[in-house]
Amino acid sequence: MFKVKLINFSAIFSSMLxxxxxxxxxxxxxxxxLNKTDIVSGSADTLSELESVLRDKTDSRGATAYRITSASTKNKASGTAIIY
Known part of the structure; x- marks a missing residue:
């Protein structure tokens, strides 16, 4: 029983983190x-994927927030975001 509770607690805690x-x-x-820290850019096949790319780049730089400032969709979606 203790093992099951420990596993449940671990799963909940890791999902929160x-x-x-x-x-x-x-x-x-x-x-x-907020304080602007940098600008990131990226490209993807769709706007939804572009947002994911920009969010991942924001995360990798340790920022907590981002604001997409430009996006275009010609053959691929590309854009930039300010990170905070």
């Missing part, structure tokens, strides 16, 4: 209160 540090998109108004 994995979502606690994911960068979040912010609006222009929210961004005014």
């Amino acid at each position: 994995s979502t606690a540090f994911v960068a979040k998109p912010v609006s222009g108004l929210q961004a005014e209160k």
